Amino acid sequence: MSPLRRSRRGAPDKQDQLDEFRVDPRGRLTTDHGIPVDDTDNSVKVGERGPTLMEDFHFREKVTHFDHERIPERVVHARGSGAYGHFRVHESLAEFTKAEFLCDPSLETPVFVRFSTVAGSRGSADTVRDVRGFATRFYTRQGNFDLVGNNIPVFFIQDGIKFPDFVHAVKPEPHNEIPQASSAHDTLWDFVQLQPETMHMMMWMMSDRALPRSFRMMQGFGVHTFRLVNDAGRSAFVKFHWKPRLGVHSLVWDEVQKIAGRDPDFNRRDLWETIEAGHFPEYELCLQIVPEADEHNFDFDLLDPTKIIPEEMVPARPVGRLVLDRNPDNFFAETEQVAFHLGNAVPGIDFTDDPLLQARLFSYLDTQLLRLGGPNFTQLPVNQPINEVRNHHRDGPHQMAVHQGRAAYHPNSLSGGCPALADGDAFVHYPEWVQGNKIRKRSESFADHYSQATLFWNSMTDWEKEHIVEAFRFELGNVTHWHVREGVVRNLNNVDHELAVRVAEGIGVEPPSRPVTTNHGRSSPALSQAGQPGSVVGRKVAVLTAEGVNVGDVRSVRDALIDDGAFCDVIGPHDGALPAAGGGVVEVDRALRNAASVVYDAVVIPGGRDSVEVLKECGDAVHFVAEAVKHGKPVGAMGEGIELLKAVPMLEGVRLAGDYEDEVVDRGVVTQTASGGATPSFLSALTEAIARHRHWDRAKERVPA
Ligand code: HDE
Secondary structure, rough: OOOOOOOOOOOOOOHHHHHHOOOOOOOOOEEEOOOOOOOOOOOEOOOOOOOEOOOOOOHHHHHHHHHOOOOOOOOOOEEEEEEEEEEOOOOOOOOOOOHHHHHHOOEEHHHHHEOOOOOOOOOOOOOOOOEEEEEEEEEEOOEEOOOOOOOOOOOOOOOHHHHHHHHHHOOEEEHHHHHOOOOOHHHHHHHHHHHHHHHHHHHOOOOHHHHHHHHOOEEEOOOOOOOEEEOOOEEEEEEEEEEOOOOOOOOOOHHHHHHHHHHOOOHHHHHHHHHOOOEEEEEEEEEEEHHHHHHOOOOOOOOOOOOOOOOOOOOOEEOOOOEEEEEEOOHHHHHHHOOOOOOOOOOOOOOOHHHHHHHHHHHHHHHHEEEEEEEOHHOOOOOOOOOOOOOOOOOOOOOOOOOOOOOOOOOOOOOOOOOOOOOOOOOOOOOOOOOOOOOOOOHHHHHHOOOOHHHHHHOOOOHHHHHHHHHHHHHHHHHOOHHHHHHHHHHHHHOHHHHHHHHHHOOOOOOOOOOOOOOOOOOOOOOOOOOOOOOOOOOEEEEEEOOOOHHHHHHHHHHHHHHHOOOEEEOOOOOOEEEEEOOOEEEOOOHHHHHOHHOOOOOEOOOHHHHHHHOOOHHHEEEHHHHHHHOOEEEEEEEOOOHHHHOOOOOOOOOOOOOOOOOOEEOOOOOOOOOOOOOHHHHHHHHHHHHOOOOOOOOOOOOOO
């Protein structure tokens, strides 16, 4: 039973509640039983060189505790990062729901969010091709509401009974536990080719959505259709969306593979550092609401989790704002022990008969019992609701509550009938009318596996389509069974003929000679990542320098970017201070050997003749710039810095500032001939180019990086 924690401000508050569990390391060392310890470096022995004694209870306790430090990792979504924040609804949604936190704009609801990858182990790299989990716990005054979503709005399968099959297929293969955190292997694609309901999701998986630049720059989706229920008991269907304020932006495939080596914690670090810097990630909660009466007005089934409701059909209405503003104190206690459960729903939010959702309602509680070792995991600080918990659940491992009284049953008279049944404010399951035979069968209305996969393909720009084709080629190129490659191409031909042909041509499979069906030609602009809003906030910019760099160039760029909320690292040949041109020094943030172009969003090359001469002769520096250009990143150069750009072969065709033009902006390459300080127009062109994220209109094939 969770002890009630009351905030010092009177209202229940999650951080106040957590305060009571936080342990300040200042103070003296003790055993777990509070016995003071004055030596924790030497075990008790018989003589200085003799055997260790069993009676050394401090030694035994220390090592025993260590031996038991690990718990099973999540069977999926093992690698994750969490943050606290708060949510506030803009206007009352009482018309649709009685959930208090969605009805009262004056209420700030505490939240904990855990982002994750799905397939990899706890220690795997962040930047892999995968779905990202986006699980949000709202600590409402009516209890915990968990919105356990992903960054992709559909799922691989329609019925939860297929989940173990799918996960066995995507996880490392059982005979040799290879590959780690990757879908590019035979078993996954074998499953895909035989299970066409995966096709819509696989289109998303092969798109840039599976390579988010940042957790701050990806959407979240509840995936299933849920219900909202208002005070009058009227229900409407709803799809939940999170839209990031910074827009949806992704990395490129070549880049993610390199980042996985250079900084496997790339997304985790990004979340942590931006929150520490006060650049709090923000998301808009948007709802697609469908009146119950319209349930059957779509050419797909609202209960089918492999389908979206196109936003052009039902707009995603912005209803509230989520801000993440606090990192956890302890990864294990909070991020690892948080136990989400789809069944944590509050009055006003309810379920539908989506067979994937129904299976999840079973799985999450079950998995926590194993992972957290018993039924009392709800008492862990991160899992406790902020309102009071009272019931007749008793005992079990690690029971924290000291239950008073004699009656642990209902009804009772010995405890005055307490705890009393809720009156009026209880969760009452929506009394949906259901009737039917018991059958093991999928509804015919779930049978169309291709139309929305085609819709997704049709909605992509040329560069997005190119990335998708390349992704299919890479993944299938790793598949050793030829019939599996052929099977996938056959399925793709049901999505779009051109797509199937392009993929087939890259993987040595005979391209299909004709389309199976005619592409329906429909598209949904909301599905494309082109034209997303952008910002420099939290972006990382590298300023490439060597001895003799122009200090004015460095400072002007750095100051302006930091003012705008970006992170800016001066990269130099070594740590410490560099003598600058004309006197003075420039402090280096990172030595070139410890830096990698792939972890930055943009590169700037300041002027300074000597500095640029050194950089031009340095293979690592040229590579640094070339790689940024290859990945479509903004590049800026001032004065002599332009000469370094000329040493990068890919810049053929891109116009640079020179004899006739003092300042030029061309396809994300921003240059000014002058040195001694960036001009306002250079700075604004640079920040705009960074906010645009990537510049796909550059030829990059010939870039050797
Ligand atoms: Fe999960 N999923 N899932 N899932 N899921 C878990 O619960 C499961 C599904 C999602 O950060 C597990 O605590 C089944 C869809 C996220 O802690 C487990 C099915 C969506 C997280 C589980 C699905 C998700 C999980 C593993 C098919 C998007 C991480 C550890 C019926 C809407 C939560 C755990 C966190 C975690 C089961 C399908 C999202 C085993 C059986 C669809 C974000 O219970």
